[in-house]
Amino acid sequence: MSFSLLSKTTPCIFFFILFSSTCFTSTDAYDPLDPNGNITIKWDVVQWTPDGYMAVVTMTNFQQYRHIDAPGWSLGWTWAKKEVIWSMVGSQTTEQGDCSKFKGNVPHCCKKNPTVVDFLPGTPYNQQVANCCKGGVLSSWAQDPTNAVASFQISVGRAGTTNKTVKVPKNFTLKAPGPGYTCGPAKIVRPTQFIQPDKRRVTQALMTWNVTCTYSQFLAQKTPTCCVSLSAFYNDTIVPCPTCACGCQSNSSQSGSCVNPNTPHLASVVAGNGKNNLSPLVQCTSHMCPIRIHWHIKVNYKEYWRVKVSITNFNYRMNYSNWNLVVQHPNFDNLTQLFSFDYKSLNPYGSINDTAMLWGVKFYNDFLNQAGPSGNVQSELLFRKEDMSHFSFGKGWGFPHRIYFNGDNCVMPPPDAYPWLPNAGSRQEVSLFALVTASLVVLVFYAYI
Ligand SMILES: *[C@@H]1O[C@H](CO)[C@@H](O)[C@H](O)[C@H]1NC(C)=O
Ligand SMILES: *[C@@H]1O[C@H](CO)[C@@H](O)[C@H](O)[C@H]1NC(C)=O
Ligand SMILES: *[C@@H]1O[C@H](CO)[C@@H](O)[C@H](O)[C@H]1NC(C)=O
Ligand SMILES: *[C@@H]1O[C@H](CO)[C@@H](O)[C@H](O)[C@H]1NC(C)=O
Ligand SMILES: *[C@@H]1O[C@H](CO)[C@@H](O)[C@H](O)[C@H]1NC(C)=O
Ligand SMILES: *[C@@H]1O[C@H](CO)[C@@H](O)[C@H](O)[C@H]1NC(C)=O
Ligand SMILES: *[C@@H]1O[C@H](CO)[C@@H](O)[C@H](O)[C@H]1NC(C)=O
Ligand SMILES: *[C@@H]1O[C@H](CO)[C@@H](O)[C@H](O)[C@H]1NC(C)=O
Ligand SMILES: *[C@@H]1O[C@H](CO)[C@@H](O)[C@H](O)[C@H]1NC(C)=O
Numbered sequence: 001m002s003f004s005l006l007s008k009t010t011p012c013i014f015f016f017i018l019f020s021s022t023c024f025t026s027t028d029a030y031d032p033l034d035p036n037g038n039i040t041i042k043w044d045v046v047q048w049t050p051d052g053y054m055a056v057v058t059m060t061n062f063q064q065y066r067h068i069d070a071p072g073w074s075l076g077w078t079w080a081k082k083e084v085i086w087s088m089v090g091s092q093t094t095e096q097g098d099c100s101k102f103k104g105n106v107p108h109c110c111k112k113n114p115t116v117v118d119f120l121p122g123t124p125y126n127q128q129v130a131n132c133c134k135g136g137v138l139s140s141w142a143q144d145p146t147n148a149v150a151s152f153q154i155s156v157g158r159a160g161t162t163n164k165t166v167k168v169p170k171n172f173t174l175k176a177p178g179p180g181y182t183c184g185p186a187k188i189v190r191p192t193q194f195i196q197p198d199k200r201r202v203t204q205a206l207m208t209w210n211v212t213c214t215y216s217q218f219l220a221q222k223t224p225t226c227c228v229s230l231s232a233f234y235n236d237t238i239v240p241c242p243t244c245a246c247g248c249q250s251n252s253s254q255s256g257s258c259v260n261p262n263t264p265h266l267a268s269v270v271a272g273n274g275k276n277n278l279s280p281l282v283q284c285t286s287h288m289c290p291i292r293i294h295w296h297i298k299v300n301y302k303e304y305w306r307v308k309v310s311i312t313n314f315n316y317r318m319n320y321s322n323w324n325l326v327v328q329h330p331n332f333d334n335l336t337q338l339f340s341f342d343y344k345s346l347n348p349y350g351s352i353n354d355t356a357m358l359w360g361v362k363f364y365n366d367f368l369n370q371a372g373p374s375g376n377v378q379s380e381l382l383f384r385k386e387d388m389s390h391f392s393f394g395k396g397w398g399f400p401h402r403i404y405f406n407g408d409n410c411v412m413p414p415p416d417a418y419p420w421l422p423n424a425g426s427r428q429e430v431s432l433f434a435l436v437t438a439s440l441v442v443l444v445f446y447a448y449i
Contacts, residue, residue, distance in 0.1 A: 037063035044205035052159035061138045061148040066407030068176045072136015076115040080167035085109040090132030090152035163207040180220030183213040226291035226410035235419035241287035245411035258284035270316040280315040290315035297398040313375035320368040324359040326404040337382040
């Protein structure tokens with residue numbers, strides 16, 4: 001089993017999937033499916049000024065599948081001395097602070113611990129720099145590396161004007177927008193080299209430091225946001241998401257509130273329920289998750305087998321753009337065809353090729369609409385059987401080990417509830433009757449939920 005090869009935190013995560021309780025015991029930012037994932041913040045001092053320096057700050061999201069969604073990142077730090085920010089291009093601090101000591105020119109920010117946020121799209125050209133002004137949204141590295149970078153320019157005063165007198169800022173914090181990221185100390189590194197567009201000249205920064213931030217689900221302390229339901233052509237049971245996977249329905253109006261899709265005047269209920277609130281407003285279901293992933297083993301061919309994956313949005317308050325799925329299943333080393341999704345094999349441990357990242361095709365299904373009739377996307381996956389003579393769907397082999405939606409671990413049904421083969425263990429041939437029954441049941445299931 002590939003589980004045993006992964007790491008000592010894996011059983012814990014498996015436990016987490018099953019029982020949806022946070023069992024992480026440390027704040028170690030470690031994700032077994034993306035062990036090197038990080039966001040690196042690089043400061044390049046490009047010019048000395050009379051009382052400090054001008055720097056270009058670049059933030060790169062090296063995480064394979066975790067992105068930063070609206071309302072975007074905010075970056076904070078503590079100055080080591082009495083620095084001030086004279087001006088910024090491409091982003092701004094949220095507060096100016098007390099600049100009453102300054103006569104004449106007033107700095108952009110005098111706070112000891114400034115917080116910087118990105119500009120919104122549509123910022124005037126004279127306040128833009130390359131890779132700025134995306135409302136703090138950062139794509140994941142695997143999905144869209146060109147949009148996984150953010151940058152801004154900062155002019156710092158009272159800072160020292162040599163690489164000996166400049167002190168690196170301390171205590172970097174990255175919010176996305178909630179907690180979850182931990183940033184290490186700034187480290188002075190080899191100055192960045194910039195290759196000119198015509199490649200005929202190389203310039204270099206006067207001084208460069210890097211900060212690395214990593215994500216931990218434990219620190220984020222989020223309740224689960226997605227769950228998995230399962231079905232197969234060989235069994236007419238549909239195994240639903242675990243009850244209360246993301247919360248329980250309750251009568252109280254604050255927590256556990258949900259909207260019944262049959263509510264008359266549904267639109268006004270959704271609109272009236274706190275317009276600027278970012279917390280999900282979900283459709284009433286037994287699992288109360290904003291997102292459900294359904295994995296259906298659809299057909300068994302002689303040399304192949306086919307799976308249908310559907311993602312359903314139950315959140316009335318969210319359109320997911322650039323969504324992604326990470327799926328772990330041992331047969332991903334023999335994925336033969338994939339319909340209407342993009343795909344990248346994630347290979348965090350070199351030899352084990354059992355994890356794939358799936359996402360929507362741009363302008364076609366990369367936008368997962370809010371809850372309602374169009375709030376779903378689907379795809380079919382065709383796998384080649386590696387060892388045809390011993391192939392079996394027994395012991396739930398056809399079901400995924402793990403599914404993430406937008407980097408969040410989805411709650412799976414317990415393994416002993418997986419749909420069974422009629423004669424567990426024996427080789428399974430397609431029975432037309434079973435197929436028809438199961439398809440009907442799935443149809444009814446979708447009409448009903
Ligand atoms: C951050 O991620 C990049 C790309 O995966 C990797 O090269 C680098 O070593 C990572 N940095 C740290 C400190 O882990
Ligand atoms: C500062 O600059 C000098 C030469 O300009 C260089 O030798 C030295 O390594 C630099 N120190 C740092 C910390 O970058
Ligand atoms: C940085 O953070 C640590 C721990 O959060 C705190 O003890 C320390 O005082 C902070 N340093 C500054 C300069 O704010
Ligand atoms: C600093 O960060 C950049 C990415 O922005 C990376 O290319 C470089 O390797 C990092 N340097 C070190 C020493 O980690
Ligand atoms: C919710 O309301 C129903 C009927 O209105 C009641 O039977 C049930 O006990 C209530 N549950 C809670 C948790 O208050
Ligand atoms: C989602 O997108 C649709 C169509 O673009 C739009 O009408 C709707 O207001 C959006 N909903 C939210 C919650 O942003
Ligand atoms: C993993 O499997 C996929 C699908 O068969 C294949 O396209 C990809 O090249 C494999 N990757 C590695 C590193 O073996
Ligand atoms: C499936 O993948 C494995 C590992 O990459 C390879 O050894 C095997 O030949 C593949 N089987 C088929 C039927 O393609
Ligand atoms: C289908 O799977 C369920 C477990 O989820 C099991 O209880 C049931 O007996 C299975 N049905 C058949 C016909 O094997």
